[in-house]
Amino acid sequence: MPSRSNILFTYILLIFIWATTPLAIVWSVSDLHLMWALVLRFFIALPIAAVLLVILKIHFPVDKVSLHSYLAGSFSLIGSQIFTYIATDYLSSxxxxxxxxxxxxxxxLIGRFGFQQHLSRMQWTGMLIAVxxxxxxxxGGENQHIQPFGIGLMLMSVFTxxxxxxxxxxxxxxxxPMAQATGSILVSTVAAICLLPFIWQHVPDHIPSAKSLMALFYAVIMASLIAMFCYFKLVQNIQATTLSLTTVMTPMIALFIGAVLNNEQLSVMVFAGAFVLLFGLFVYFYRDLKASRELARRTARK
Structure with missing residues (x-):
């Protein structure tokens, strides 16, 4: 069982990577067809992940349960990222x-309707505020590279x-965790191969720009390998809702990074909407945050 400091470091690292990955995705498709950028991401990530398994001498199980877990994990990779990459045509990073x-x-919502988990009135209120x-x-963002179709694509990405x-x-x-990440990348790579007949006409006919290549390799190393290692490590050691909380902390960081590095100018209405959305998330998590503070106080007294 990893120590609390180890889990905290993993948590912070994951937040940093997820705050910077959207911009890396946007930059990687600037000189590559968006589906080829996604496919190449897994083609490059898989051999690197396999070499790391060998170097670190990590066992890679191939029993039925493990294969099932790899399939499930691939939905957070290519299953989710297909919608994200398409959304780059409609939304800023x-x-x-x-x-x-x-x-x-x-x-x-998945916990409530798929696993009969209880949601409090405050959580439902937080959801409505976020919506x-x-x-x-x-x-507020109709004229600023924020289109409803892109919002719909990202809702599908987040759901997956x-x-x-x-x-x-x-x-x-x-x-x-590293074996889980590699297995999920393997399944994602198989899915990427299945995409090739549909995107072959867009095969790159030139060497992409340095900016696009650097962003692609950042997505491979940081988002597909290191982030997935952190992600599956946290999946095994913390609650699903607590893991989801990482994505609450990344948006404002990502908005700032996009504005500074990619000149993404957003209107006051968009920032107001972002504030309302994040406030809704705060309301949604209020009871959990309060319970965590109480637990921390009791632990400190002991």
């Missing part, structure tokens, strides 16, 4: 990150990602 802030609410914030963003968390937890395979 900051808004893409902001949409992933809805993961806790999506996880709550109101999302509506403000849609109406959130479903993956519950699925991996339910399978509960006894697999090392």
């Amino acid at each position: 900051g808004i893409i990150a902001l949409m992933f802030g809805l993961a806790p609410i999506m996880a709550g 109101a914030g999302l509506s403000i963003i849609c109406f 990602y959130s479903l993956s968390i519950f699925w991996v937890k339910k399978v509960n395979a006894d697999v090392e």
Whole structure:
């Protein structure tokens, strides 16, 4: 069982990677067809992950339960990222990150209707506030690379990602986090191969720009390997809703990064909508945050 400091470091690292990954995705498709950028991401990530398994001497189980877990984990990779990459044509990197802030609410809805978990009135209120914030963003960003179709794509992406968390937890395979990440990348690579006949006409006919290549390799190393290792490590050691809370902390960081590094100018209405959405998430998590503070106080007294 990892120590609390180890889990905290993993948590912070995951937040940083997820705050910067949306911009890396946007930059990677600037000189590549968006589906080829996604496919190449897994083609490059798989051999690197396999070499790491060998170097670190990590066992890679291939029993039925483990294979099931790899399939479930792939939904947080290619299953979710297909929608995200398509959404780059309709949304800025900051808004893409902001949409992933809805993961806790999506996880709550999946838990309520798929696993009969109870949701309090405050959680339902938080959901409604967050949806109101999302509506403000849609109406306030019509002329700023924020289109409703892109919002719909990202809702599908967030749903698939959130479903993956519950699925991996339910399978509960006894697999090392790095092996789980590699297995999920393997399944994602097989899915990427299946995409090739549909995108072959867009095969790159030139060497992409340095900016696009650097962003692609950042997505491979940081988002597909290191982040997935952190993600599956946290899946095995903390609750699904707590893991989803990481995406609440990334949006404002991502909006700032997008504005500074990619000149993404957002209107006051969009920022107002983002504030309302994040406030809704705060209301949604208020009881959990209060309970965590009480537990921390009791632990400190002991």
